[in-house]
Amino acid sequence: MPRQFLRVLQQIPTFEISSQMILPLVPIVIVDKINMRFLIAALLMTSLVSPAWALKTVVVKNDRALIDLEGEDLQIGDKVGARDSAGKARALLEIKQIKNGKAVAAILKGKMSQEYSLSKIGGTKSAASPTTTKASGAKPSHSKSAWGVTAGYAMNSIQAKPSATTSVSMSGSSFNLSGFYQTEMSPNLNVRILGGYETLVAEGKAQTPMCNDSVDCKVDIGYLGIEAIGQYTFLRTSKLNAWAGAGLSFLFGINKTSNVFKANTNQTIIAALGVDYKISQKYFIPLQLDYAYYPDNNVSAANQIILRAGWGINF
Known part of the structure; x- marks a missing residue:
């Protein structure tokens, strides 16, 4: 009976109902002559096996x-x-x-x-x-840790208060250079620590000689700075990671020229946005925009907008 059944099936025309499945078009007359159990089994086998081939x-x-x-x-x-x-x-x-x-x-x-x-x-x-x-040859989409260097351009604004009744507005720009270490705390949360040379440079003219008996007020301070930022990655693609973060920095004066105030140490509160653009699985370009706020005191209030860019290595 199975051999007769196979010979009959070979004579039956077929039609295609998908790119992966061919079913027999069986005339009703032939169905009457064939054991229904064999036909059903053939149909099931065709539908199950064809996609695999x-x-x-x-x-x-x-x-x-x-x-x-x-x-x-x-x-x-x-x-x-x-x-x-x-x-x-x-x-x-x-x-x-x-x-x-x-x-x-x-x-x-x-x-x-x-x-x-x-x-x-x-x-x-x-x-x-x-x-x-x-x-x-695939590697993990991102590494646990990284290190690198960044150069920064800072736009500075200072509201100085040489005396209790007078103040002067100053502005300027300066350059920074830092190294950084970055480690992953969770899939979307990193901590980046920067350390290096930070600067605060600004100048302005006062209405009266209030800056050491001069109307030309100047601040030029170089700091040894340490900055720690928590980063939350809100966008991750094959080419870049975009993140937002906040943190603190501690600044220790190492050289200073100022006729407005004395500053040996300072602290800032930082809000940041950044993008790590991937060159390869190992190398990336870190871009970081910081807003650094120097808390107000009796001598001055200041803020900086710092754009950093550099080179990073995953490991």
Whole structure:
């Protein structure tokens, strides 16, 4: 009976209802002559097996085969089996590269032919598994720690109070140079610590000689600065991480020229925005915009807008 059934099926016309499934178009007259259980089994087997054989070999060269995925969801490292028209296993392949719906597979065992049918063996490997990572050459999307250097341009504003009844507005610009270390506290939360040379430079004219008996008021201070910022990453793509943060800095005067006030140490409150632009998995360009506020006191009130850019290395 099974042999008669197969001969009948071979004479039945077919029609395609999807790119992966071919079902027999069975006339009602033939159905009456065939045991219904065999027909149902054939239909089920066709619908279940056909999608697994959607892969198509385009070309075979040496120990490599180019495969048209035909919409099949494969990943680098997946194994593919090849069978001849009789259903006998002939070769075992492993996916090495995937691009534009086609894959390059290495022939691990057996001999491959373009006429053989292909099917994926087993489930898809996790992208995080060591085998897949090794096969694809992929690395983690971001590192736990980084270090680097930045140069900064600061725009400074000072409201100085040489006396209790007088004040003078000053402004200016200066340059900074810092190194930084960055570490990950959680997937979206980092801490960045900067240390280096920070500056506060400004000048202005007073209405009366109030700055050491001069109307020309000047501040030129160089600090050894330490800044700590908590960063929250609100946007992460393959090319950049965008973040917002806040923190504190501590400034220790190492050289100063001022006829307005004396400043040996200082502290600032910082709000920051930044982007880390990825050059590669290892290198990135840190861009950081700080607003630094010097708390008001009896001598002065000041703020800075500092634009920093530099070079970072993940490790």
